[in-house]
Amino acid sequence: MDFSCIEDCSKCCIEREYYPTKKFGKVGVLILPDEKKKIESLAEKNGIKITILPRIGVSENKSDGPDTILAYQMMGREQNGNTCPFLNMESSKRSPHGGYTCKIYDSRPLACRAYPVIESAPLTLDSKCKFCERCDAPTGHVDSELESLVKIKDEMKTDAPYIWRYATGVGESQDKDLIENGWFLV
Ligand code: SF4
Ligand code: SF4
Numbered sequence: 001m002d003f004s005c006i007e008d009c010s011k012c013c014i015e016r017e018y019y020p021t022k023k024f025g026k027v028g029v030l031i032l033p034d035e036k037k038k039i040e041s042l043a044e045k046n047g048i049k050i051t052i053l054p055r056i057g058v059s060e061n062k063s064d065g066p067d068t069i070l071a072y073q074m075m076g077r078e079q080n081g082n083t084c085p086f087l088n089m090e091s092s093k094r095s096p097h098g099g100y101t102c103k104i105y106d107s108r109p110l111a112c113r114a115y116p117v118i119e120s121a122p123l124t125l126d127s128k129c130k131f132c133e134r135c136d137a138p139t140g141h142v143d144s145e146l147e148s149l150v151k152i153k154d155e156m157k158t159d160a161p162y163i164w165r166y167a168t169g170v171g172e173s174q175d176k177d178l179i180e181n182g183w184f185l186v
Pocket of ligand 1: 004005006009010011012013099115116128129130131132
């Protein structure tokens with residue numbers, strides 16, 4: 001069945017996951033280095049407070065942390081890491097499929113444009129997307145999403161020998177003893 005958003009769904013703008021494990025905390029929306037300034041200024045223009053943390057970094061040596069950041073992440077506005085700060089839950093306005101609207105929809109990050117495509121070859125949709133949860137054999141109709149994912153992958157391509165992942169320190173209160181904060185070599 002071709003992909004289309006489930007009626008009234010806003011799950012991917014609300015629910016944040018621990019990735020790759022609880023130790024790393026909940027992740028935010030991936031923001032590429034060249035998107036960061038734009039997103040920060042859109043937040044300022046809209047009077048919205050956002051938190052952008054690093055996500056993936058690289059280094060030439062096994063040092064204390066990365067020399068270069070390949071990706072950042074915009075954290076959710078709730079204490080447990082959920083809910084994108086740009087999701088407009090205050091208004092009665094709804095998107096064409098009935099979900100909450102995005103305050104920066106036309107300028108949203110590439111990661112939002114790519115979702116629910118999470119792998120290009122073979123084409124893979126995120127099983128946590130509500131459409132995929134309800135569909136036994138989710139398929140295509142995702143050309144623009146795929147194109148966005150390929151752009152992200154291209155921009156994050158690296159030959160650096162050391163890859164670092166940032167643990168956000170954010171998650172559910174019952175998980176606080178498992179969640180770490182700071183850079184880890186992966
Ligand atoms: S979780 Fe899937 S179905 Fe729901 S809004 Fe996001 S992309 Fe659409
Ligand atoms: S920027 Fe917009 S589309 Fe992306 S997660 Fe936030 S509300 Fe959703």
